[in-house]
Amino acid sequence: MDDAKPKSAAGEPDGPVPKAVVSRLSLYLRQLQQEVREDRQTISSKDLGALLGFTDAQVRKDLAYFGHFGYPGIGYRCDELMTAIKKILGTDQQWPVALVGVGNLGRALLGYKGFSQRGFRIVAAFDMDPHVIGSEIEGIRVYHIDSLSEVARENRIRLGVVAVPSASAQAAAEKLVAVGVEGILNFAPVTISLPPGVRAVGVDLAIELEQLTFSVVSRGEPT
Amino acid sequence: MDDAKPKSAAGEPDGPVPKAVVSRLSLYLRQLQQEVREDRQTISSKDLGALLGFTDAQVRKDLAYFGHFGYPGIGYRCDELMTAIKKILGTDQQWPVALVGVGNLGRALLGYKGFSQRGFRIVAAFDMDPHVIGSEIEGIRVYHIDSLSEVARENRIRLGVVAVPSASAQAAAEKLVAVGVEGILNFAPVTISLPPGVRAVGVDLAIELEQLTFSVVSRGEPT
Known part of the structure; x- marks a missing residue:
């Protein structure tokens, strides 16, 4: 099982880690939190896998990218x-988040319970529409995009979420980079170019639907 | 390069296909459409890869899961x-889509240009809130969820999008399955159980943010 070059506990992986592995870490974390809420102290790779529909080998192999975590017999x-x-995952740290764009998608994201549950706090929102600037949505203040620099500094913003139309996405990302944001989650269905050192994850909802139609027509899940 | 068991053109793959490969197919498709709009007739794996930040070997290996597509020298x-x-990907077919839940996220999805650009047509929306039932949002009629069976049959709905709160997601998915939906895109941050034969893709936006923080802290992109 340990062909993935284990290292000391929670060490840095040696090489690139498949995206699917990182996604499964999120699922393991969520399941563990659930188990702890139910007063469970320990769990086997078999039980953890079974609760999520994975094999025990998958669980062990995924974790082996990052170290040795289990105890024999326990x-x-x-x-x-x-x-x-x-x-x-880096979620032992605080990641104050700025949202750019408060259209329907931006509003949905401001109300999205999944972020705050996982420790991501959207601390400020930005737009250019005078009708929304100065208002609060889901308890988050909306600022003019020109205030980004000041607000980002005050709130130590480290991540940005881009929820503007495609034509404005690159400009929004550049503004975020200019104020020192380290990572950008981009919902616009376009690729944005970022300088080296700034990370981006694109969420293209149509690609998710294509994953779905692929698995329907191929009668198999992508792995 | 051809270690991925190539088959005849556009054939079914022999085994499971990594999710990342399916995602990249979407990106290749998008780039090809762009190239065709600019009157390009042919493209090398090197050029196609370079436009998207992948190696030519990656492009060839991904496509080799599904067949032989290139011509020597061309x-x-x-x-x-x-x-x-x-x-x-299955997007040579029409996939009429039903949306369940027209809160902020549902409204954002109704207005999301990325779906219709890629051939996914949301033909009807469903909710239980009397204030929205009977209205049109982004040109899409909102029905009471009790009308799902009738509307789904009339519109030959094949895919469902679940955009309801977590506590209602399983029930919404079951209603979709009961009317013959073949695949479900689930935005609620919970896992839904489906009968065999019905496919589901979950979009957990917090997991996307965790991918981002992982790549920021590890200074490397998941592959």
Whole structure:
């Protein structure tokens, strides 16, 4: 099982980690949190996998990218593995987030419970529409995009979410980069160019639908 | 390069296809459409890869899951490869889509240009809120969820999008399955259980943010 070059606990992986592995870490973390809420102390790779529909080998192989986490005859200590996964994912830190664009999608994101549940706090929103500037949506203040620099500094903003139309996405991303944002989650269905050192993840909802039609026509899930 | 068991053009793959490969097919398709709009007839794997930031080997390996598409000394014929990828992804067919839940996220999805650009047509929306039932949002009629069976049959709905709160997601999915929907795109941050034969893709926006923080802290992109 340990062909993925294990390292010391929660160490940096040696090489590139498949995106699917990182996604599954999020699922493991979520399941562990659920188990801890139900007072479970330890869990085997078999049980953790079974709860999520994965094999025990998959669980062990995924975690082996990052270190050794289990104990013989015990399995994983839930609290310890949660802490390790949070560290790997970077969610042991605070990530104040700025949202650019408060159209329907931006509003949906401001109200999206999944972010705050996972420790991502949208601390400010930005737009250019005078009708929304100065208002609060879901308790978040909306500022003019020209105030980005000041607000970002005050709130130590590290991540940006781009929820503007495609034609404005690159400009919005550049403004975020200019104020020192380290990573951008881009919902506009276009590719944005960023300088080296700034990370981006694109969420293209049509690609998700294409994944779905692929699995319907091929009668198999992508792995 | 051809270690991925090539088959005849646009054939069914032999085994499971990594999710990342399917995602890249969407990107190749998009880029090819762009090239065709600019009157390009053929493209090499090197050029196609370079335009998207991938190596030529990656492009060839991804496509080799599904068949042989290139011509020696020519590269790919753009039109032909587009047609093949659409067939692989299933987007050579019409997929009338039903949306369940017209809160902020549902409204954002109704207005999302990326779906219609890619051939996904939301033909009807459903909710339980009497204030929105009977109205049109972005030109799409909103029905009471109790009308799902009738409207789904009339519109030959094949895919469902679930944009309701977590607590209602399983029930919404079951209603969609009951009217014969073949695939569900689930935006609620919970796992839904579906009968065998019905496909689901979950879009968990917090997981996307965790991918981003992972790549910021690890200083590397997941592959």
